[in-house]
Amino acid sequence: METQIESFWILALASKCSTFSSQNTLLIIFLICVIWFSISLLYWAHPGGPAWGRYRCKNRAQKKTTSSNTPNAIIPGPRGFPVIGSFNLMANPAHRRLATEADRLGAKRLMAYSLGETRVIVTCNPDVAKEILNSSVFADRPVKESAYSLMFNRAIGFAPYGVYWRTLRRIAATHLFSPKQISASEGQRYGIASQMVSEISRRMSTGLRNDDGFCVVVRDVLKRASLHNMMGSVFGSEYELGSAFNAESDELGQLVDEGYELLGKLNWSDHLPWLGSLDLQRIRFRCSQLVPRVNRFVTRIIQEHRTKSLGTKTTHDFVDVLLSLHGPDKLSDHDMIAVLWEMIFRGTDTVAVLIEWILARMVLHPEVQSKVQDELDQVVGRSRPLTQSDIPSLVYLPAVVKEVLRLHPPGPLLSWARLATMDTVVDGFHVPAGTTAMVNMWAITRDPQVWSEPLEFDPERFATRREADVDFSVMGSDLRLAPFGSGRRTCPGKALGLTTVIFWVGALLHEFKWVGSGHDPVDLSEVLRLSCEMAKPLAVKVCPRRIA
Numbered sequence: 001m002e003t004q005i006e007s008f009w010i011l012a013l014a015s016k017c018s019t020f021s022s023q024n025t026l027l028i029i030f031l032i033c034v035i036w037f038s039i040s041l042l043y044w045a046h047p048g049g050p051a052w053g054r055y056r057c058k059n060r061a062q063k064k065t066t067s068s069n070t071p072n073a074i075i076p077g078p079r080g081f082p083v084i085g086s087f088n089l090m091a092n093p094a095h096r097r098l099a100t101e102a103d104r105l106g107a108k109r110l111m112a113y114s115l116g117e118t119r120v121i122v123t124c125n126p127d128v129a130k131e132i133l134n135s136s137v138f139a140d141r142p143v144k145e146s147a148y149s150l151m152f153n154r155a156i157g158f159a160p161y162g163v164y165w166r167t168l169r170r171i172a173a174t175h176l177f178s179p180k181q182i183s184a185s186e187g188q189r190y191g192i193a194s195q196m197v198s199e200i201s202r203r204m205s206t207g208l209r210n211d212d213g214f215c216v217v218v219r220d221v222l223k224r225a226s227l228h229n230m231m232g233s234v235f236g237s238e239y240e241l242g243s244a245f246n247a248e249s250d251e252l253g254q255l256v257d258e259g260y261e262l263l264g265k266l267n268w269s270d271h272l273p274w275l276g277s278l279d280l281q282r283i284r285f286r287c288s289q290l291v292p293r294v295n296r297f298v299t300r301i302i303q304e305h306r307t308k309s310l311g312t313k314t315t316h317d318f319v320d321v322l323l324s325l326h327g328p329d330k331l332s333d334h335d336m337i338a339v340l341w342e343m344i345f346r347g348t349d350t351v352a353v354l355i356e357w358i359l360a361r362m363v364l365h366p367e368v369q370s371k372v373q374d375e376l377d378q379v380v381g382r383s384r385p386l387t388q389s390d391i392p393s394l395v396y397l398p399a400v401v402k403e404v405l406r407l408h409p410p411g412p413l414l415s416w417a418r419l420a421t422m423d424t425v426v427d428g429f430h431v432p433a434g435t436t437a438m439v440n441m442w443a444i445t446r447d448p449q450v451w452s453e454p455l456e457f458d459p460e461r462f463a464t465r466r467e468a469d470v471d472f473s474v475m476g477s478d479l480r481l482a483p484f485g486s487g488r489r490t491c492p493g494k495a496l497g498l499t500t501v502i503f504w505v506g507a508l509l510h511e512f513k514w515v516g517s518g519h520d521p522v523d524l525s526e527v528l529r530l531s532c533e534m535a536k537p538l539a540v541k542v543c544p545r546r547i548a
């Protein structure tokens with residue numbers, strides 16, 4: 001903006017000049033470039049890089065006219081590159097790069113950096129994380145073009161903090177995520193678990209064959225099971241996992257995959273607005289192709305529910321709930337589509353990604369797997385499948401799930417960042433309104449000052465070692481391990497997600513012994529998309545262990 005104003009004055013002066021020739025035009029363009037370049041360098045010279053430099057230069061000028069009591073210590077951080085800042089830090093896997101940089105600069109408590117024109121702060125410290133996540137100042141999300149294009153600004157995830165967002169959270173908390181609703185969907189979880197067991201057995205006998213015999217790649221089964229589970233709770237639909245062709249769930253699966261890919265990308269034009277019209281990564285184009293397909297799909301489901309509710313429908317899914325709202329809670333069709341689409345979208349990948357990490361760890365640590373299975377044998381016995389009522393009697397299985405959440409949180413940077421809605425102070429530093437704040441949960445859960453032997457996979461730390469750790473809550477009260485976030489924008493689906501993961505993992509470990517495929521050993525490399533997945537899908541062998 002400043003550069004544009006300066007250019008305007010130079011051009012205005014030049015136009016008054018009688019000797020305005022092509023030679024002078026070149027000189028003026030050269031001068032503009034020099035001025036632009038000098039200003040860029042000036043901004044870039046500040047700790048944290050260009051976006052922080054721009055803010056401080058402007059603010060210094062303002063401070064001369066107003067008196068301010070805010071702390072003026074400078075948050076340490078990398079300068080990155082002129083104009084673009086530290087885009088390199090967001091290259092995959094961003095959580096590792098950010099942690100290494102914070103360590104290098106001694107800025108683990110708070111580090112500032114720039115993504116183009118966006119000021120960002122990130123913490124690798126549980127106390128500072130608490131300060132950020134639990135503050136009402138950070139209850140908003142930064143604008144992300146793909147999220148807005150995909151309608152998430154009218155759903156919970158990206159709705160601005162305010163009455164509309166609060167209404168949606170209340171409706172979802174009452175009708176989808178309440179303990180009553182979660183136990184009402186017990187039968188559905190059980191049914192899908194049995195289907196998974198059959199499907200994995202089928203794939204094991206007919207699946208991929210290598211020198212080592214047959215093996216099964218579980219990701220597809222987990223994702224489809226998770227999608228069916230959400231479609232059941234939200235749309236009331238039921239599908240068979242094994243059925244070779246199911247047009248409806250295939251189509252929704254594709255829509256979710258495409259949305260997941262788009263939302264997980266770092267969009268340059270979110271941070272360099274002057275690139276906006278170019279759509280260099282084709283994100284806007286792909287969103288514009290996806291949204292009409294989502295609209296058509298969800299509108300059809302809503303219409304079917306409208307027609308059915310005119311008849312004698314007894315069961316109530318989340319579409320029925322939204323259609324029954326009245327008064328100020330009533331949603332337009334467009335908003336309803338956004339909310340339903342978000343629930344399917346968010347509930348599918350997180351659960352599947354986490355289960356794949358847990359199974360990978362079980363293959364890598366057979367002694368831990370045996371211990372879970374011994375507990376299952378004691379509590380359930382081998383003559384019947386696991387049921388939800390067995391879960392409260394299990395101690396070691398939840399400890400294993402917590403330990404995997406610690407080492408492989410599906411959202412290592414807590415998926416979606418927060419936005420400062422007003423000037424504030426974090427860890428004694430002034431943080432201006434409009435700053436994006438991130439928590440590096442992955443770095444916190446691997447910090448040797450927070451966890452003893454943090455790189456060891458050791459579920460015992462949550463099972464037997466100290467009483468306090470058996471009761472350790474991963475739901476957001478203790479920021480040493482808060483994989484679902486914390487504060488006002490904490491994950492509303494956390495209880496449903498965790499219940500599903502614990503039950504399905506329990507069922508899969510009760511039914512099968514999981515061993516590595518010699519041909520495709522377990523590879524713990526990560527790739528950070530919207531969630532942090534295994535870069536190489538898990539391929540395993542399973543042996544039935546229960547008496548049929």
Ligand code: HEM
Nearest residue numbers: 156157346347350411414483484485486489490491493497
């Ligand atoms: C293992 C499972 C899951 C994990 C690890 C997870 C993780 C997260 C995280 C880290 C956040 C950001 C929290 C923050 O900013 O403090 C989040 C937000 C959210 N999650 Fe989950 N989640 C899971 C399951 C689910 C499920 C099953 C649903 C819904 C069906 C869901 C719906 C949402 C929504 C709507 C938000 C946005 C909340 C808001 O902005 O107010 N999540 N989740």
